[in-house]
Amino acid sequence: MNGAESLVRTLLASGVDTCFTNPGTSEMHFVAALDQVPGMRSVLALFEGVATGAADGYYRMARKPATTLLHLGPGLANGISNLHNAKKAGSGIVNIVGQHAASHLAIDAPLTADIEGLARPVSHWVETSLSAADVGRDAARAVQAARCAPGQVATLVLPSDTAWTPGGQVASALPVPARAPVASDMLDRAAAALSGPDSLLLLGGEALTVENLDRAGRIAAATGCALLSEWANARMERGAGRVPVARVPYPIDAALETLARFRRVVLVGARPPIGFFAYPGKPAVLTHPEAEIIALADWAADLDGALAALEQAVGGADAVPVRAQAGPPARVTGPCTPETVAAALGQCIPEGAIVLDESVTTGRAFHGATLGAAPHTWINNCGGSIGYSLAAAIGAAIACPDRKVLTLTGDGSALYMPQALWTMAREALDITVVIWANRSYRILLGELSGVGVMNPGPRALDMLSLERPVIDWVAQAGSLGVPACRVDRAEDFALALGRGFAEDGPNLIEVVL
């Protein structure tokens, strides 16, 4: 058995059975091993960012890592921005990068690069296998690292000679450390702090599962505290019958206003709320300057246990949480605007849908409009690097083949990684992609004034415009094998969503705003 085969067999033994890849010469033995070892699903991406983004989306839904297979330093480089997003979301990924044979590195061939150096800023764990005999053991350790709470990026560099040389040894799965429990003194402080409407329970990470939202809802009912989540959540359960939790707003002034009334803030899986960017004359931490912040449990801790203990400490076991009510059926009509498309989404999201939200500006009305939609999962981009949602949708759809996937993305974001559409078509994934075609980097219009640029000139504004030429998303999708339509009225949008969900395989709706 060569090193490549020991790699595939070890990954399978550790529970990793899905690979997102764009391989090259140095990875050909791994590719060949796919035919010798059954059980590894290998999904081809036409750009490495699609592979890493898909691995992130896969982790969010499967709660276990997939592996990537990337070609040398440049292949890794193309995947870095979505590894950044994965790292910020706490997604576990076994990130395998081919490398030249050791004998070839010294001569600095065209594709030679400092792979470990490129990987380190976006990885929790980086190692290079030294021989075929090491590959199995290293792979098991990479999976172990990827599975450490909340989920980590583990980069394993695999020189081509370690793949093709005999002597590979399959390694067994390694144990994963348990999540840390909360300290009892912190629990007492948190329980005492939560009292009345000037106290806030701020949730993040796995505090947003159905069960933990129920616990949080009972805590709020028992104490009168408010509930909020971070602006960007790796995964949140929402919809009718679930405990509704609003997100801290993105615009800094709105966030400051939302948070101003809280004097005591308990963090469970969340960090103190901070500005997405620095703005002249505005604070970085957005809570009231005199607010007491109690960090009960960080995102790597045992959040189920933390919320259960907190619920008990505040006497919340019998409290009745507020739950979102299903809205009445309504027919939404009129031109597509952020408000009408939000209303249409509230009517159309099917039960069990996975919603990947990269609606940078268009989506600000979505929370309220979809609170009473059928129960669904909501996924945000946690790293801020745009071009995430099309790729992540692939992984979510592969992790959950029985659920509908809905991707909501601005046009500027979507054009970062359009190649994802081809993989959706190839794998016949059940994904409805909605492109908000506002034909600009709309968010930057607001950011200009946010950072103090008033009255921007025509050359500045030209750098924010996607109108010259207009991007034809129906043709773009069609070129990559995804059927598509264009709508500019909300009633047509609702009909298109219904058709998209009714059919198998991917489809795209360009919404002209």
Place this chain on the structure above:
Amino acid sequence: MNGAESLVRTLLASGVDTCFTNPGTSEMHFVAALDQVPGMRSVLALFEGVATGAADGYYRMARKPATTLLHLGPGLANGISNLHNAKKAGSGIVNIVGQHAASHLAIDAPLTADIEGLARPVSHWVETSLSAADVGRDAARAVQAARCAPGQVATLVLPSDTAWTPGGQVASALPVPARAPVASDMLDRAAAALSGPDSLLLLGGEALTVENLDRAGRIAAATGCALLSEWANARMERGAGRVPVARVPYPIDAALETLARFRRVVLVGARPPIGFFAYPGKPAVLTHPEAEIIALADWAADLDGALAALEQAVGGADAVPVRAQAGPPARVTGPCTPETVAAALGQCIPEGAIVLDESVTTGRAFHGATLGAAPHTWINNCGGSIGYSLAAAIGAAIACPDRKVLTLTGDGSALYMPQALWTMAREALDITVVIWANRSYRILLGELSGVGVMNPGPRALDMLSLERPVIDWVAQAGSLGVPACRVDRAEDFALALGRGFAEDGPNLIEVVL
């Protein structure tokens, strides 16, 4: 004057007047400065790899750096693979990356990343400005670093508060070190070594200008030595009337065969010929094991001076070099194959054209077929990271608005960076894009056997196929505003090329092979 304005004014004072950008919030003051300072051409890209690739192509033709403007760590990350290609080509780039304000870095916001760590593997020079007063001086030093021979990647990180704070100071241009002359003892060795057909003068970098090719041609005529260039050349002048120089072949067996007869090899601007990849049982350095290698001048040295001195040392001043002859006009017909499209190119390349060649497998017959074409410039990808040529074409077209640009790219490579088409349309650049649609990562079929994988199974072969679904390049181009056509016969390809060159603005030809 704020730091951003001092940056733009300093860049202009140092001769940098072209910016390829995808800006974000942290770069808004730089964008605003474009309206306050005339003279900086700012070109918007929809993906950062397009911006960095364009800056590479610009340098190849302008022989001076452009600047990029990228958004934080993720924006840099998306540009890394084409910075890798630029670094390997010796292209100078002033790579400007926005950063959070210093006060914001401590709180680890979503977009926070180790920018210097990401930049270092692809940069020769990395610095972060500490205050608005430093920005001008740092920018002048970045331009100086970028202009060091043969051209370097200089990354300047610009925290947003250094951009918006008053106190910016414009800095003057700094001197650039002269290129090193050759040592006289090396010159004597090289002159003695070049004698007869078992000696080789191997050229690279700026040894491939028209004047240096003439010198090399006279040296070959005087000594009987052979001439070759490296496999990948940053820029080479070719065509009828010029001294023809073949490239060392890419396939390792062909390269070994080509180089086997040489016992003395003189390097001018080139490195010893090496394999692109490591292959089991094959050498890394491809010259004969007993060949003497004389490194007369590396790519940063004074190559004009080296070749002039060598010409004199071998008494070549009056020698008459071999020159490529214009081929007879011919009408090429038949299905599109690598041979017929090569013949069509030989007939159709217009005088003064800039050809960006990313024809990974289709292009192996191009050299011979285009030797007698009208005089033109040929540009290769020097770093091996595919997805280069569409982006680089933008920079070449902007550097040389009076020349026709022809991009030849495989479909697999082109789909790495299709967003470049939109910028071509937006800037109305005179670029003809040819997509070789073989609907596979064709090169990897050869590489599988090259690394010893015989009889690959169906799952391995599936990872190399782009047929499911077929990519519609006419629709892809149309979606981004570039008119396109599809051909499958060589006579139609020739007609389409003629139409493309006759019209202004970009166009695309999908060639089905």
